[in-house]
Amino acid sequence: MDDSFNTIAGWTLFSGIVALGLSSISGHHFRADKPERPEKMGYAIAGVVSSAAGATAEVPIETLLASADPAKGEAVFKKCASCHTIASGGANGIGPNLFGIVGKPVGKHAAGFAYSPDLAAKGGNWDFTSLNHWLTNPKAMVSGTKMTFAGLDVTQDRANLIAWLNTQGSNLPLPKAPAAAAPVEGAAAADAAAKPAEGAAAAAPVAH
Numbered sequence: 578m579d580d581s582f583n584t585i586a587g588w589t590l591f592s593g594i595v596a597l598g599l600s601s602i603s604g605h606h607f608r609a610d611k612p613e614r615p616e617k618m619g620y621a622i623a624g625v626v627s628s629a630a631g632a633t634a635e636v637p638i639e640t641l642l643a644s645a646d647p648a649k650g651e652a653v654f655k656k657c658a659s660c661h662t663i664a665s666g667g668a669n670g671i672g673p674n675l676f677g678i679v680g681k682p683v684g685k686h687a688a689g690f691a692y693s694p695d696l697a698a699k700g701g702n703w704d705f706t707s708l709n710h711w712l713t714n715p716k717a718m719v720s721g722t723k724m725t726f727a728g729l730d731v732t733q734d735r736a737n738l739i740a741w742l743n744t745q746g747s748n749l750p751l752p753k754a755p756a757a758a759a760p761v762e763g764a765a766a767a768d769a770a771a772k773p774a775e776g777a778a779a780a781a782p783v784a785h
Contacts, residue, residue, distance in 0.1 A: 638709040640754040641736035650741025653734050657726070663745050672724065677746030678703050679739070695721030705752050708739050 654663065660672040667674045673687030684697035696719045701707060710718045712735045714728040729735045743749055 635732055637755055638705060638732070638736055638739070639752045641733055642705060642740055642751050643754045645733075645736040645740035647737065647741040647744050649734075650737035650739070653729070653738040654741060656729075660726075663742075665746060675742065675745070679708065679743045679747035680704065680749050681747075683707065693719070693721055693723045695719050696723075705739055705743075708742070709735055712738065 657672075657675075660670055662668060662670055662674045663676055664674075665676045667676060669687050669690045673690040673692070675687075678686055681703055683699045683701050683703055684692045686703070699719055703711075707718075709732075712729050715722050715724045715726060717728075729738070740751070743751070
């Protein structure tokens with residue numbers, strides 16, 4: 578009986594040591610115990626870029642619209658087709674007809690459609706930025722909307738869809754993409770290079 582107990586206890590202890598060792602090795606290899614973000618992410622997320630500090634920032638919709646593919650946007654619209662029509666003169670469905678929606682007043686575009694009071698009172702126009710906000714999360718933009726669609730997570734999908742919507746009766750000029758900001762590292766290096774030159778100029782004798 579004692580030999581059997583000792584054998585079981587020994588194997589149990591051995592298993593615990595192996596599990597602890599594997600946990601330590603995997604934690605070191607994958608840096609799972611580190612509070613900071615990994616230097617290299619496992620996979621890229623479309624429409625998101627990394628900053629120098631390790632945080633993520635979404636690419637501006639104006640930038641993505643410059644390379645958007647309306648044909649892919651038409652495919653994305655299939656997610657909307659159960660509630661919306663897009664043809665000129667098309668009937669309203671669960672949602673309003675969307676022909677010519679880009680640039681039109683929010684909550685007033687489709688004649689005869691019963692918009693939610695909150696959306697009708699929102700004001701402004703369906704420009705490229707407001708459409709991007711709406712398609713990201715309708716209820717975050719207008720909490721009282723009757724629209725139950727959760728939104729599109731992928732920024733490029735939204736850009737493609739907006740680009741296609743613009744071809745359906747609106748055809749407005751696409752907004753200009755913002756100029757890319759100069760990298761912080763480059764600016765710091767330039768500043769560091771300038772300081773010795775300034776110091777040398779200060780030390781030079783003044784000509785009389």
